[in-house]
Amino acid sequence: DQAPLLAVCLSVGLLLLVLLLLILTMCCLRRKKNKQDQYQELISTVPSVPAHSAPVIPVSQGFCARQVPVANISGCIESWYPVGSVLTGLYSMTPLNEVAAPPLGMATRLCFSVEYRHSSEQLVVSLLRLSNLLPRFHSNMTLVELRLLPDDRRPRQAKARGTGPDPEFNDCLIFQVSAVCVLRSTLSVCVLSVEKDGKRHAVGRALFPLEGELGQAGRVLWRDLDPEEVMQCSELGDVQISLSYSSSLQRLSLVVLGARGLQLLTDAGVCVQVCLQIHTQMVKTKRSCVVKGEQNPIFNYRMTFKLRPQHLDDACLRFELVFLPPHRLAVSFKPPALLGVLVLGPFMYARGLQLQHWMDMINKAQEPVRMWHGLGRNHLHKSKCV
Known part of the structure; x- marks a missing residue:
């Protein structure tokens, strides 16, 4: 009778021992898991810095220092400080060795x-x-x-x-x-x-x-x-024009920048008359400021014309460099003397650089396009822009 009772007691004891070991094992695993979760939560607030990322700056408190990614700072824990974002464009001056390469071309x-x-x-x-x-x-x-x-x-x-x-x-x-x-x-x-x-x-x-x-x-x-080669002026001289067009505003903007190599015998005033022409109709005429006559005058005069997008292929600009003789009476009906003319427009009116300037203006929306153009002798005997 004692043998079965002893066997039962040993079985119950072993079962309790195994159960106790299981409980202890589960407690250890749970405690370890809690520690790992706390550690992951602590370091998860610190964004990882991938390879080839933005530079980092050291931020310290007391003797403890950390490295904080400049672009990824999001919180403040222990010795971390909320630095915020940095707009480098407001503070940096482009170093000479970091200047981007020039656009492709031979100029x-x-x-x-x-x-x-x-x-x-x-x-x-x-x-x-x-x-x-x-x-x-x-x-x-x-x-x-x-x-x-x-x-x-x-x-x-x-x-x-x-x-x-x-x-x-x-x-x-x-x-x-x-x-x-x-x-x-x-x-x-x-x-x-x-x-x-x-x-x-x-x-x-x-x-x-x-x-x-x-x-x-x-x-x-x-x-x-x-x-230097381009700076050799044409026979009558050259004029530099800047063109830009805004289709949303239906506005053609131009700037008469200056002229060079003009054939002037006196120091009387010169100006530039600009006519907007659609087919054979002169729509609008404007005149720049009058500057003292010299070989290379500077105008820097801005004008705007109203022009619808559907007229870009049948409109042109006619420039006339006008010589104003001294003591010219305002009541005189004699047209001013012309030093040269220039026409910028589509294929209907222009060729070469004049056509290219017009097409560049259309293709580069709202971006000013500047070019030098030689003055011509077309109809120098009278002025069509009055």
Whole structure:
């Protein structure tokens, strides 16, 4: 009788021991799982930093330091501080070695930026570098002369800090100009190549109207230079025009920037008359400001015309450079003398660069397109724009 009773007691004891071991094992596993969950919750608030991500900054409290991803900060735990997001464009100035490569092409290009400081009424022009300099200028020193037209005649100069096809400048030039005048001004750029004996060669020139270009301070700009070969004027002279078209506003905008190589015998005034023509009908005529007659006058005069999109293929602009003789009476019915004419428009009216300028204006919506055009002798005996 004692043997079965002993067997039953041993069985019950073993069963209780196994049950106790199971309970202890479950408690250990649960405690370990709770610790893992707490650890994962703690580190999950810290975003992981993948490879090739944004740089990190150290943030510390006491002797404890962490590395916080700049772009992914979201909370504050223990020694973490809520830094927030950083708008790098407001604080960074583009280093010279991080300037993006110039657009593809063979033209010599200038890399620069403009910024207007209202508190001090200063226009700051930062010259960065040139690109695609012609091979014959690689061994020479490169100079850049800047003028703020039409009032500032004293040039500011900057000398390149090296030679070769892409000389670097990294200089800042300052112009003192009021906020009212700066929007009506044009930045004139002249790039010169200086040999060892001091002889200078014109590499190229560019005119940069400041209207509409001062909204994004420090933005890196690339501008093509009119090369030395192109700077050879036509027989009657050249005129530089900027065109842009907005289909939503049904508005054709143009800027008469300047002229060069004019054949003037006196210093009387000159101006530009612009006629908007649809088929054979003269729709609207406008005239620029009158400037003192000189070989290279600067107008920088803006005009706008109302033009519907359906008329882009049958409308044109006729430019007439007009010479105003001295002491011309306002009551005189004699038309002013013409120095040259230019027509910009579609295939119906123009060819070559004149046609290309018009097509570029249509294809580049609301983006100003500037070009130099030679003046012609078409109907110089009388003026059709009156």
